[in-house]
Amino acid sequence: MSDSVVIVTGGSRGIGASVCRKLGALGHTVIVNYAGNEAAATDVVTTIESAGGAATAVQADVGSEQDVIRLFETADTLGTLKGLVNNAGVVDRAMRVEDMLLDRLTRMVNINLIGTFLCAREAVRRMSTKNGGQGGTIVNLGSAASKLGSPGMYVDYAATKGAIDTMTVGLAGEVALEGIRVNAVRPGIIDTEIHASGGAPDRVEKLQSQLPMKRAGTADEVAEAIVWLMSDQSSYTTGAILDVSGGRAILP
Ligand code: NAP
Numbered sequence: 001m002s003d004s005v006v007i008v009t010g011g012s013r014g015i016g017a018s019v020c021r022k023l024g025a026l027g028h029t030v031i032v033n034y035a036g037n038e039a040a041a042t043d044v045v046t047t048i049e050s051a052g053g054a055a056t057a058v059q060a061d062v063g064s065e066q067d068v069i070r071l072f073e074t075a076d077t078l079g080t081l082k083g084l085v086n087n088a089g090v091v092d093r094a095m096r097v098e099d100m101l102l103d104r105l106t107r108m109v110n111i112n113l114i115g116t117f118l119c120a121r122e123a124v125r126r127m128s129t130k131n132g133g134q135g136g137t138i139v140n141l142g143s144a145a146s147k148l149g150s151p152g153m154y155v156d157y158a159a160t161k162g163a164i165d166t167m168t169v170g171l172a173g174e175v176a177l178e179g180i181r182v183n184a185v186r187p188g189i190i191d192t193e194i195h196a197s198g199g200a201p202d203r204v205e206k207l208q209s210q211l212p213m214k215r216a217g218t219a220d221e222v223a224e225a226i227v228w229l230m231s232d233q234s235s236y237t238t239g240a241i242l243d244v245s246g247g248r249a250i251l252p
Contacts, residue, residue, distance in 0.1 A: 005079040006230070007031040007071065009062050009119055010088030012041035014192030015141065018223035019085050020055065023230065024048030030055040031075050033062070033088065054078075062088045062115030063107070072122040081133075083230050084123040086116045086140045089160075091198035094153045105156055112160035113167075116140055120171060120182075128178040135179020139229045140168050142186040142241060144249040154198070161186075165241055172239030181238040183229045188245025191216045212247030 006023050010016040012034035021044065024030045030048060032055055034041035041057035048055040058074050060067035075081055089112045092104055120138055127136035145158035146165050164184060172182035189211060195203035204216045225244045228234055243250055 003029075003079040004082040005029045005031065005075050006083040006085070007033060007075055007081070007119070007123070008085040008087055009033045009060075009071075009115070010035070011085075012037050012044055012057070014194060015187065015190060015219045015222045015226075016085065016087040017044045018219040019087065019226050020044050021047055021051075022223050022227045023083075023085075024053035024055050025051055026227070026231075027053070028082070029053075029078050031071070031078070032057045033060055033071055035059070035061055035088070061111075062119060063110035065118055068115070068118040068122060071119075072126065076126070081123060081126045082136045084119055084136070084138045085226055085230065086119050086138065086164075087226075088115060089141055089143075089194075091154055091157050091194055093199045096152060097155050100156060108154075108156045108160055112157065113163050116164060116167065120167075124171075124175055124178075124180060127180050128175060130178045133179070137230050138171070138180065138182045139226050140164050140182070140184040141226075142168070142184045144186055144188045144243065144245045146186065147249040168241060169239050176238055181229075181234070183234070183237060183239070184241045185222060185225050185229065186241055186243045186245060187217060187222045188243075188248035189216045190219060190222055192219055212251040215246070217244065217246055 006028045008020045011020040011032035020030045032041050032044045045055040045057050060071040127133040142164045143161040146161040150158040168184040191204045222244050
């Protein structure tokens, strides 16, 4: 098995699970990170192993610095870290900003933004040629919400994703000469369980007729773009933010 280890945060379900399966099939040793759904993470690991790949499930809350350090230390025992997909993210119940309580805002920023920074920090410490590493790639998950703002739904979520766009550009510039490429993928409405976890299980069904392509995207369609950005095929692409949104937030 390859010496190349990749970490996918939130790899147990949705877009992250699809990315894990694809990276596993390409021969990477995949760390399938999850927050609480051990069964889903184990299922992803089993699928990768059944296809002849290597994967390990690691529970870690990306909003916890201790957990993130443990996640990366586990990866260190399996080979050389070559990539990070900063995919873990949450939404919350639809509400106006005037009704948002501190607990909600703290959770949103901790997981979606600080978690992305903590994981990127640990990845750069290991992959940067400046620190003796071999280089690597980071892909962040943004959202079309960063352009739309999600009024009346979750402006807090959209704002964390706006920060992800900015962080992607800034970090890409910071490590461009250190063998690390940093890019983001900005999905539109994708058919995963995230909508149900935000209390809107029918969101995809309700919205799809309003989308430019009259359908939601699939986790696999987003994962294809992420895997390309993780690969050497995108060797001259850094600081890019790739919309995988079926035209949402771009087309009228
Ligand atoms: P999802 O189906 O809800 O899956 C979320 C994944 O993140 C799960 O594996 C979950 O683990 C994990 N996770 C949640 N909180 C975590 C934490 N604190 N620490 C570590 N892992 C955590 O989500 P998705 O739709 O695939 O979304 C993936 C990413 O794409 C997110 O960043 C999201 O904001 C972004 N995105 C999604 C859409 C969309 O329409 N689906 C659109 C734009 C952007 P457990 O299984 O243990 O709960």
